[in-house]
Amino acid sequence: MGRAILICFVVSLSLWIPNNGHHKYIHAEHNTWSSFTEQYRHLYHDEKYELANRMLNNRQKEMEQYISTLSNQHQEMFNKLIDPIISVQSQEQKVEVEKFLSFINAMGSDHPQKYARQELQTLRNQINQIDQIDQDRASFVNNWKALLPTLQLYFDQKELSVVTQSVAVFGNSEMLATQQDVVRRLDKLLEDETPVINYDAFIWTAVIIGCTILITLIYVGARKYVAEKKEKKTHDKLNS
CATH class of the missing domain: 1.20.58 (Methane Monooxygenase Hydroxylase; Chain G, domain 1)
Structure with missing residues (x-):
């Protein structure tokens, strides 16, 4: 017995x-929805909202079926991100679209947590290349906002909140110290490999x-x- x-x-x-969370050390290559997200992004940025909406409707059921197999937290995040871009199709929704597409890209990868860390590392590399130009700073801030909902599924909420505050200050300041503060906080976030x-x-x-x-x-x-x-x-x- x-x-x-x-x-x-x-x-x-x-x-x-x-x-x-231990699977985060496995390299993730395959992404089920990467081609969809790329096409959808291009259509939306070209303001072809009707075509973009048709694409989303064609894949939405498949996405919902997969998300329903995940945790309640993942399901709540999916609904939270898809609602704004279904209800409103406009130029102002670009950030909301990017949030949704970042989430879908992560969920479509073989190892979502690994994907989220890779995207966070990409942001960390991006800020090193930023000159003190308003457009560059604004782009970085938007990229952080787009990735944040996905990061919230795999990283500590308090640590993310601290980084968000630092990013907001950096977006409104030309001081080098604010950029260095974001870099320092991102490094700390990346160093913490405690699985959620x-x-x-x-x-x-x-x-x-x-x-x-x-x-x-x-x-x-x-x-x-x-x-x-x-x-x-x-x-x-x-x-x-």
Whole structure:
């Protein structure tokens, strides 16, 4: 019985491992929706909103089906990001579109958390190349805003809030010190490789393990009861 429980525990535990963030060290190449996001972005920036909306409608059901397999936090973020670009199609929504496309790109990758870290590293490299030009700063700020909802799924909220404040100051200042402050905070964020635990996955894993152990105990108990009953019947026949 002990071996059976151990095997069930190990198998159930394997269901938990892929969700706890350790996969972030695996390089992610494949992205299911990258071609969609590129085409959608071009259409939207060219103000071809009707075509962009048609593309989104064609893939929306597929996206929703995949997102429904993820945690409640992922599902809430998907709904939060898609609602503004469905309800309003206009020039002012470009930042909202970029937020949604960043999220979809991450979810379409083999390893979303790894993808989010790579995009964060790209931002870190971008700020090093910025001269004190308003357009460059504005572009960086918008890129940070676009990536932030995805980062919120995998990084500590307080740390992200601190970086956001620093980015806002940098966007409104030409001082070199504000740029250096953003760099320092981004470096700190990238250095922190503590995985964010998916508590939904943890709960489901605990339920699976508990049910597996319970079923195993019931099965072993039933087998023991049947064996004892047969043994008693045989014993009674011998004594009769």
